[in-house]
Amino acid sequence: MTQHLLLALVLAAKTATASASPGALPTPTTQDVDQNIVNRVEKVKNSPTLGTSTPITFGIFGTLTKIVGSSLQVQTVTGALRLVELDTKAVVLRGLKQATREDLELGSPIIIMGTVNENQQYVGRRILLSDETIFAPSRVSFLGTIQTLTTKFFTVISAGKNDPERWFTSAKTKYFDTLGGSLTRSTLIANDKIVAIFADPHTASSSALRVYSLTTKPKVAP
Amino acid sequence: MKKEVSIAIALGVIVGLVVMYGVIRAKRAVEEVLPSPTINPSGAAITATPTPDLSTSEHIRLSEPTNDSLVSTPDIHVTGQTIPNSTVLILDNTREYPSVSDQNGNFSVAVTLEAGANTLVARVLTDDGQTYSIMREIIYSTADIFATSIPTPTATPKATASATIKKK
Numbered sequence: 001m002t003q004h005l006l007l008a009l010v011l012a013a014k015t016a017t018a019s020a021s022p023g024a025l026p027t028p029t030t031q032d033v034d035q036n037i038v039n040r041v042e043k044v045k046n047s048p049t050l051g052t053s054t055p056i057t058f059g060i061f062g063t064l065t066k067i068v069g070s071s072l073q074v075q076t077v078t079g080a081l082r083l084v085e086l087d088t089k090a091v092v093l094r095g096l097k098q099a100t101r102e103d104l105e106l107g108s109p110i111i112i113m114g115t116v117n118e119n120q121q122y123v124g125r126r127i128l129l130s131d132e133t134i135f136a137p138s139r140v141s142f143l144g145t146i147q148t149l150t151t152k153f154f155t156v157i158s159a160g161k162n163d164p165e166r167w168f169t170s171a172k173t174k175y176f177d178t179l180g181g182s183l184t185r186s187t188l189i190a191n192d193k194i195v196a197i198f199a200d201p202h203t204a205s206s207s208a209l210r211v212y213s214l215t216t217k218p219k220v221a222p
Numbered sequence: 223m224k225k226e227v228s229i230a231i232a233l234g235v236i237v238g239l240v241v242m243y244g245v246i247r248a249k250r251a252v253e254e255v256l257p258s259p260t261i262n263p264s265g266a267a268i269t270a271t272p273t274p275d276l277s278t279s280e281h282i283r284l285s286e287p288t289n290d291s292l293v294s295t296p297d298i299h300v301t302g303q304t305i306p307n308s309t310v311l312i313l314d315n316t317r318e319y320p321s322v323s324d325q326n327g328n329f330s331v332a333v334t335l336e337a338g339a340n341t342l343v344a345r346v347l348t349d350d351g352q353t354y355s356i357m358r359e360i361i362y363s364t365a366d367i368f369a370t371s372i373p374t375p376t377a378t379p380k381a382t383a384s385a386t387i388k389k390k
Contacts (some may be wrong), residue, residue, distance in 0.1 A: 059292030059361025061339040077341055078357050082290070091369065111339055113292050113367045122290075125367040134339040138313040143309055143347040160351015178320045195311060195320055195347065212320045214309065 011161040056116040060084070061134050064110045070101075072124065074110060077135060084124040085114050109134050138200040139209070142167070146192045149185075154211075156194070167196050170207035179218035187216055264333045281305060281354035282346050292367075293335070301330040304346040304354070313343040335362040 048100040066073035070086040072137050092099045104110070104127070109127040144156035144167070153166045175183040188194070192215040284302040287293070300312050306327040312319040315336050323329045323346070333342065340362060346354040 021261070030271075057292040057367065058290045059363065060290050061359060064363065076359055078359070111361060113361055113363060115367070126365060126369075128338075130339070134314075139311075139313060139318075141311055141318070141345060141347065141353070143349075143351075158351065159347060159349050178316070180319065195309065195318075197318055202362065212318065214320060222322040 008105060057113065058116055058122050059111070059113045060122070061109070061111040061130070064108050067104055068108065072104070072110075072112070072127075074112065082122060084114065084122040086124045086127070087114065089176060090114075090127060092127045092129065099129055103129060105129075105190050114133050140200045142196050142198070144194060144196070146188060146190055146194060148190060149188060154188075154194070154196075156196075166204075168173055168205060168207045169211065173208050174210045176210060176212050177216050178212065178214060179219040181218050183213060183216060188213055192216065228354045236242055248383065258346075277280055277303060279354045279356045281352075282310075282356045284344055284356055287342070287360055288390075289358050289360075293360060293362050294364050296337070296362055298335060298360075299330050299332055300342060300344055300358075302344060302356075303327045304329065304344075305348055306351070309347040311345045311347060313345065315340055335360065337362055 008029045060074055060076060062074040062076040062082070064072060065075045065081070072084045072086065074084065076082060086101070090101075092101055092103060094103060108169075109130040111130055111134060112124045112126070113128075113137075114123045114125040117123050141194055142156075143159040144154075144165070146154050146156055147164055148155040153168045155164045156167050157163075158165050167184070173185075175185055175188065177183055188211070192213050193214045194214060197210045197212075198206050198208055223343055252390055282302060282304040284300065286301040287298055304310060304327050305322050306323055306324050306325050308327075310321045310323050310329045310331070312321070312331045312333060319331050319333060321329055321331050338361065340360045342358040342360060344358075345353060347353055
């Protein structure tokens, strides 16, 4: 069984390398592939499924889409469906208070933690009934180089484009360097390379939430 | 009578031409002040369209963290490989961490998770204007998942946590 698993992993590693899209990423060398295989084999050797007592855990969150007996189907943020079998001793919580399986509602946001059994199935041990706040707000990001600045917008040459665009800012817009250090707006100058973050969806008049200067050298604490 | 009508028509045409000339001049003047912005005048959306987030991408790979992870420490590294020397942006629930991939395309960014559900997006922004993203969903909790009663939770969802970034 173990040998089959190792062989399958070796083949999977080689296949994955061979099917990599040319040009998209650097082509791994033979050494990289060998190291990859060694790493995977070591991982399997150390895997709890081969005898050690530490179980593999999982944590998922999303929208509860189906309840069939003790099985739950959850749709994650990426749209993937996860099937979770509830353990007989599973704890259901709403905030800090104990809830019951009857409190599970279709369409509700949910967090499930548990273990992965020998059949690679998710077994739920702890279910948290949650709310929409578990879904992080979607944001869009743009890369560009500043041409000019006014108090209300940057005129920017966006990456891959020739014509200038306006990226609006507001009093609420925050400015940072690459290490997350705060900057003042006046720090930014023409020819600075920046990444601007906007709420999604956004319109032409939307203001940037945050602007990161890729040019300003971050201040490193001594 | 005929003469008066003709004069009125002629005057109307002249006034129309004068107004049209004025409109054209005004439009040109505005265009000179605002040099060719590419923002959609209808206000519908900015021309650049980000690539939708997916859990897989051929242009960016993540070795860590794996999807559906349950971690008991808030500090993790988002590690992966993408197009060499490109701008990489890691987005967590509330913040972003810009970085740059090295000449081999490798990147590694330290992120501090919030307690509970965390959505991590690794995004590469190329100089030719392309954007590729990959997403990971992770739970950070210190709760004992084997407990059959309710212990006092030490990491509750959506607690405020500071985020840091360190370049490798």
